[in-house]
Amino acid sequence: MIMQAEKISPPSDDKRWKVVETTIRRNGASADALIETLHSVQEWFGYLDDDALRYVAARLTLPLSKVYGVATFYHFFTLKPQGKHTCVVCNGTACYIKGAKKLIDDIHDRFDVKLGETTQDGQLSVLGARCLGACGLAPAVVVDGEVQANVDSQTLISQLEGLENDDA
Amino acid sequence: MTPEELHDVGQKHREQDAKTPHHVRVCMAAGCMSQKSDEIKKTLEKAIKEKGASDPCKVKCVGCMGLCSAGPLVRVDTEGQDSVMYQNVTVDDSSEIVQSISDGKPVERLVCDTNVPFFAKQQKIVLENVGEIDPDSLEDYISVGGYSALGKALAEMSPAEVRSEVEASGLRGRGGAGFPTGLKWGMMARNESETKYIICNADEGDPGAFMDRAVLESDPHRILEGMALAAYATGANHGYVYIRAEYPLAIKRLKNAIRLAARAGLLGHHISGTRFSFQIEIRLGAGAFVCGEETALIASIEGKRGQPKPRPPFPAQSGLWGKPTCINNVETLANIAPIVNKGGAWFASIGTEKSKGTKVFALAGKINNTGLIEVPMGITLREIVFDIGGGIPDGLSFKAVQTGGPSGGCLPDRHLDMAVDYDNLRDAGSIMGSGGMIIMDEESNMVDVARFFMEFCMSESCGKCIPCRVGTYQMHNLLDRIAEGQGTHEDLALLEELCITVACTSLCGLGQTAPNPVLSTLRYFRNEYLDLIGEQHIPAFVGQEASQ
Structure with missing residues (x-):
C-alpha cells in the first residue's frame, strides 16, 4: 500500500519559512541535509524553537529525537531566543591568555549575566566563541556583529551600557 | 580549459596588469577586515578617482599579508621599484597614500619595514599567493600559475x-x-x-x-x-x-x-x-x-x-x-x-629528515608580532619566537610556547633551541597540531592554562565513550580544586593517574590527547602545581628535572 504523504505546512505563514523551504527542496528533503536545514532556520529566525524542530523533523522524515539530538549536539545551534543585543567574547587560547576571562567576569558583575545567557530584560546576550580566528587582535569581542580588537573591560562595559541607553 | 587556454588566460591577464604601473593591495582577510580595511579600500579608490592620477593605479583586494598585529595593512607595488608596506592604516590616511604614489615618496610615518626577520625568515609555499592575488578572481589565480x-x-x-x-x-x-x-x-x-x-x-x-x-x-x-x-x-x-x-x-x-x-x-x-x-x-x-x-x-x-x-x-x-x-x-x-x-x-629538499616542506603557524599570545607565518620545518622555536615573533612585549620574559591546541602541550625555554618537526615536538611532550602557536610570558599561570584546555575538552567531548566523557570532567574538577588552592597531594596523584587512563582508553583522538596539556605542564612546571597545593618543594629548576 502506498501511503499518501500529507502536505506538511510550516508552523506559521511567516515569509522566512519560504527561504527555509527552498533549502529543504534544494537538498531533496533528504535526511542528510539536516544540519544545512537547521543552519537555514537559525539564520532566519535567530534560534531553533520547538515548532521549528518539529517541522524540520516532519519535512525530512526524521524522528524528532534525532533532530533534537543534532540541534543540541552542535554548539552553533541555540534553542533559546537571543537578546536584542549580543556580545560575543572570544574564548580562544590567545584571547584567554590576554584576559578574556576577566572580561567575562566583569560583564557578569555589571549585568548579572553568565556566558551563554541573556539578561532578564532580554536586552543583552553574552555568548562565548571558541575562536574567532582574530588571535592577532586578542582579546577580541563581537558586539552586534562588529569585531572589536584589544578590548579592555572598562570600554567594553561602557559600550554595552551605551547600547541599553540608546534604546531607552 | 586546456593547458594552452590556461596559459593564454594567464598571459593576457598579466599583460593587462602590466599596463597598470601602480597596484595598491589592501588586506581583506578577517583580521584587517575587522579593523575596517574594506572602508579603506573604498576611500583609496575614491581618492584615486578624485585625484585623477596621471599614471593608472589600481586598488586590489587581497588576502592575509601576515602581520595581523600591525593591521590594517596596505601595500603599494610600483613597477620597477621596491614595494612599500603600510601598517595601522586608517581611512584618513587614504588621500596621503594616493598622493605619495604620484610623488614617488612613501608616507614615512606609516611604513612597515619588511626587511625584518618577520618577513625575511619566512619561506612561502602554501602562502605564496596569499596577500598577492585577489581571492575572488579566477584570472588572478591563473596568472600566477x-x-x-x-x-x-x-x-x-x-x-x-x-x-x-x-x-x-x-x-x-x-x-x-x-x-x-x-x-x-x-x-x-x-x-x-x-x-x-x-x-x-x-x-x-x-x-x-x-x-x-x-x-x-x-x-x-x-x-x-x-x-x-x-x-x-x-x-x-x-x-x-x-x-x-x-x-x-x-x-x-x-x-x-x-x-x-x-x-x-x-x-x-x-x-x-x-x-x-x-x-x-x-x-x-x-x-x-x-x-x-x-x-x-x-x-x-x-x-x-x-x-x-x-x-x-x-x-x-x-x-x-x-x-x-x-x-x-x-x-x-x-x-x-x-x-x-x-x-x-x-x-x-626542504625541511628535516622526517618532516618535509614548510609549516604555517598562527603566532599569537604574549608576543610582539602576532600573525600568520610560514617557515621551513627544522627551524628552531627560538627563531620563531624571538626573530620572527620579535620577542615578548612589556619587557617580560618568555615562559612557554603552546603548540597543538587542546591536544598539544606547553614547552619551556630549554626547548627553545629544538628544531621544529613532527617527531621532536612529540618527543618533547607536545604535538605539531594544526599550527596554532601561543606564546606565554612569566605572568601566565600554567595550572590555569591546563584547566582552560581541560574545560575545553570537557565541553567538546562527544559523550560516546566513558573515559573521555567522565574522565575529562573529573580531571577538570581536580584541576579546578588545585588552581583554587584547595587541592591536596592525593588530588595531584589522582590527576596523574587519570591522565594515563584517559589517554590509553579513549575511543578517539580527542580523549586520547586531552591529558596532554596537563601532562606537559606537570612535566615542565610541576612546581606551580606544588605551590598551589602548599607543598614544600625543592627549587624550581631542580624540581623540573626531578619530575622527568
Missing part, C-alpha cells in the same frame, strides 16, 4: 604518477597527526568503487589557530585545485569541503571560487576535455571540535551527531555513505599543486 598543476596532471601524468610524486615529496598531513599523505592516497586508490569521496577538512576547531581560514579566505582556488588533484590521483569523483559556519567570509569566497571554476570548466564533468569528472560541494560544520576526528566528520556530513566510530574500517575503505573516502586538511591540499608542478624531490 594556478590550475597549471591540474592541467599538467591531466595531460601528462597517470594517477599513479601523481601519487608517486606526492609520496616522494614526503608530505605529511598538516591536520596534526602527520600521517604521510602519499600513503593515505595509496590506500584510497587501492579500494575499487564507482563512487569515492575527497573531503577537505576546513573545520578548524583548535582555539588559537587561524591558518586554514587565512588560506581559504586568501587563496581558495589553491584548495580546489588540490582537491581535484587528490581526486584524480585516488579515483574520486565527488568532493566536500567541510567548513566551520563561524567563517562566513571564507565560505563566501570559497562558494564564489567553486562557481567560477565550474564555469571555466575546471571543475565538473570532463575537466579539460578529459574523462576526469569532479565536483565539489560545501558542507557547513556547526561548532564541534570532535569533528576534526575523521569518522566524526563523516557522520556530521551525513547530517548526524558528530560522534566518532572505532577504526577499522578506515575511511579509505568505508567512509562517507560507506564509500571509500579520503580526508585531507586545508594546508595539506594547498601543498599539492606546487608538488605536482615542481616535483616531489624539490619538496623533499
Whole structure:
C-alpha cells in the first residue's frame, strides 16, 4: 500500500519559512541535509524553537529525537531566543591568555549575566566563541556583529551600557 | 580549459596588469577586515578617482599579508621599484597614500619595514599567493600559475604518477597527526568503487589557530585545485569541503571560487576535455571540535551527531555513505599543486629528515608580532619566537610556547633551541597540531592554562565513550580544586593517574590527547602545581628535572 504523504505546512505563514523551504527542496528533503536545514532556520529566525524542530523533523522524515539530538549536539545551534543585543567574547587560547576571562567576569558583575545567557530584560546576550580566528587582535569581542580588537573591560562595559541607553 | 587556454588566460591577464604601473593591495582577510580595511579600500579608490592620477593605479583586494598585529595593512607595488608596506592604516590616511604614489615618496610615518626577520625568515609555499592575488578572481589565480598543476596532471601524468610524486615529496598531513599523505592516497586508490569521496577538512576547531581560514579566505582556488588533484590521483569523483559556519567570509569566497571554476570548466564533468569528472560541494560544520576526528566528520556530513566510530574500517575503505573516502586538511591540499608542478624531490629538499616542506603557524599570545607565518620545518622555536615573533612585549620574559591546541602541550625555554618537526615536538611532550602557536610570558599561570584546555575538552567531548566523557570532567574538577588552592597531594596523584587512563582508553583522538596539556605542564612546571597545593618543594629548576 502506498501511503499518501500529507502536505506538511510550516508552523506559521511567516515569509522566512519560504527561504527555509527552498533549502529543504534544494537538498531533496533528504535526511542528510539536516544540519544545512537547521543552519537555514537559525539564520532566519535567530534560534531553533520547538515548532521549528518539529517541522524540520516532519519535512525530512526524521524522528524528532534525532533532530533534537543534532540541534543540541552542535554548539552553533541555540534553542533559546537571543537578546536584542549580543556580545560575543572570544574564548580562544590567545584571547584567554590576554584576559578574556576577566572580561567575562566583569560583564557578569555589571549585568548579572553568565556566558551563554541573556539578561532578564532580554536586552543583552553574552555568548562565548571558541575562536574567532582574530588571535592577532586578542582579546577580541563581537558586539552586534562588529569585531572589536584589544578590548579592555572598562570600554567594553561602557559600550554595552551605551547600547541599553540608546534604546531607552 | 586546456593547458594552452590556461596559459593564454594567464598571459593576457598579466599583460593587462602590466599596463597598470601602480597596484595598491589592501588586506581583506578577517583580521584587517575587522579593523575596517574594506572602508579603506573604498576611500583609496575614491581618492584615486578624485585625484585623477596621471599614471593608472589600481586598488586590489587581497588576502592575509601576515602581520595581523600591525593591521590594517596596505601595500603599494610600483613597477620597477621596491614595494612599500603600510601598517595601522586608517581611512584618513587614504588621500596621503594616493598622493605619495604620484610623488614617488612613501608616507614615512606609516611604513612597515619588511626587511625584518618577520618577513625575511619566512619561506612561502602554501602562502605564496596569499596577500598577492585577489581571492575572488579566477584570472588572478591563473596568472600566477594556478590550475597549471591540474592541467599538467591531466595531460601528462597517470594517477599513479601523481601519487608517486606526492609520496616522494614526503608530505605529511598538516591536520596534526602527520600521517604521510602519499600513503593515505595509496590506500584510497587501492579500494575499487564507482563512487569515492575527497573531503577537505576546513573545520578548524583548535582555539588559537587561524591558518586554514587565512588560506581559504586568501587563496581558495589553491584548495580546489588540490582537491581535484587528490581526486584524480585516488579515483574520486565527488568532493566536500567541510567548513566551520563561524567563517562566513571564507565560505563566501570559497562558494564564489567553486562557481567560477565550474564555469571555466575546471571543475565538473570532463575537466579539460578529459574523462576526469569532479565536483565539489560545501558542507557547513556547526561548532564541534570532535569533528576534526575523521569518522566524526563523516557522520556530521551525513547530517548526524558528530560522534566518532572505532577504526577499522578506515575511511579509505568505508567512509562517507560507506564509500571509500579520503580526508585531507586545508594546508595539506594547498601543498599539492606546487608538488605536482615542481616535483616531489624539490619538496623533499626542504625541511628535516622526517618532516618535509614548510609549516604555517598562527603566532599569537604574549608576543610582539602576532600573525600568520610560514617557515621551513627544522627551524628552531627560538627563531620563531624571538626573530620572527620579535620577542615578548612589556619587557617580560618568555615562559612557554603552546603548540597543538587542546591536544598539544606547553614547552619551556630549554626547548627553545629544538628544531621544529613532527617527531621532536612529540618527543618533547607536545604535538605539531594544526599550527596554532601561543606564546606565554612569566605572568601566565600554567595550572590555569591546563584547566582552560581541560574545560575545553570537557565541553567538546562527544559523550560516546566513558573515559573521555567522565574522565575529562573529573580531571577538570581536580584541576579546578588545585588552581583554587584547595587541592591536596592525593588530588595531584589522582590527576596523574587519570591522565594515563584517559589517554590509553579513549575511543578517539580527542580523549586520547586531552591529558596532554596537563601532562606537559606537570612535566615542565610541576612546581606551580606544588605551590598551589602548599607543598614544600625543592627549587624550581631542580624540581623540573626531578619530575622527568
